[in-house]
Amino acid sequence: MPFAFRHLTGLPALILIEPRVIQDERGWFSEDYKLSEFKRHGIAYDFPQDNQSYSRSRGTLRGLHFQRIPAVQGKLVRCLAGELFDVAVDIQIGSPTYGKWGAVTLSSENHDILWVPPGFAHGFQTLMDNSVIGYKVTSEYDAIQERCIRWNDPQLDIPWPISHPILSKKDAEAQLLSEVDNNLILQN
Numbered sequence: 001m002p003f004a005f006r007h008l009t010g011l012p013a014l015i016l017i018e019p020r021v022i023q024d025e026r027g028w029f030s031e032d033y034k035l036s037e038f039k040r041h042g043i044a045y046d047f048p049q050d051n052q053s054y055s056r057s058r059g060t061l062r063g064l065h066f067q068r069i070p071a072v073q074g075k076l077v078r079c080l081a082g083e084l085f086d087v088a089v090d091i092q093i094g095s096p097t098y099g100k101w102g103a104v105t106l107s108s109e110n111h112d113i114l115w116v117p118p119g120f121a122h123g124f125q126t127l128m129d130n131s132v133i134g135y136k137v138t139s140e141y142d143a144i145q146e147r148c149i150r151w152n153d154p155q156l157d158i159p160w161p162i163s164h165p166i167l168s169k170k171d172a173e174a175q176l177l178s179e180v181d182n183n184l185i186l187q188n
Contacts, residue, residue: 002031005041011102014088015041015115017076030111032078033136043115045074047136052080055126055133061165063123064089064149064156064174068183071142075116075135077124082131083107084124085161089149091177092119094186099177101158106133119184121149125160147181148174 001020008014017038019030038044053062064087067073077086089101105127106112116122124133151158151165153176174180 001037002034003037003041008102008104011088011090011097011100013090013097013117013120014102015043016104017113017115019111019113021111032113033076043074043076045138047076047138049137049140050134051137051141052132052134055082055131056129057166058126058129058131059162059164059166060131061123061125061151061160061162061167062171063087064121064151065123066091066121066147066149066182066184067139067142068145068147068181071139071145072118072184074118074120074138075114075122077106077114077116077122077133077135078112079106079108080132080134081108082126082128083109084126084131084133086114086122086124087158088114088116088120088122089156089158089177090119091121091149091182092184092186093182095119099155101156103158119186123151125162125165127161149177149180150174153177
């Protein structure tokens with residue numbers, strides 16, 4: 001099997017995907033994405049856009065970002081260089097896990113991929129200088145529908161590894177979960 005799929009405890013919608021890495025003296029090879037395997041494990045989406053983000057400095061924090069309906073996004077997230085603390089928060093109104101978050105460490109060493117389904121806000125903090133994250137999204141970027149939740153929202157109480165992050169103006173001025181304009185309602 002090219003991948004192992006593991007649901008995160010407490011938030012089964014989040015799936016950590018561990019690709020099989022084949023190594024030899026030349027380096028390594030892994031499959032990043034295989035439609036048939038992902039569909040078999042419940043990730044049956046089209047991915048019309050791929051993104052990359054480079055963070056020069058350790059401690060850079062981006063998020064917690066999401067897009068409202070009709071542009072809601074799911075994300076397949078992978079660290080291509082460096083290491084990061086990756087977080088997803090269930091923000092689906094009516095969800096039994098509303099406001100709960102899950103986090104994993106993604107790195108270029110572990111090759112893991114995190115599935116962040118639609119209805120979750122996403123963010124990450126770099127744990128090394130010169131970190132690169134790549135992610136596939138289920139909907140194209142829509143600036144009108146983009147929203148941001150404050151990284152240090154006390155309701156969420158996320159234990160970010162680096163307490164004084166490097167933030168963009170947008171992320172520093174983000175709203176609390178209880179204040180943000182959110183139209184994501186749990187779909188059964």
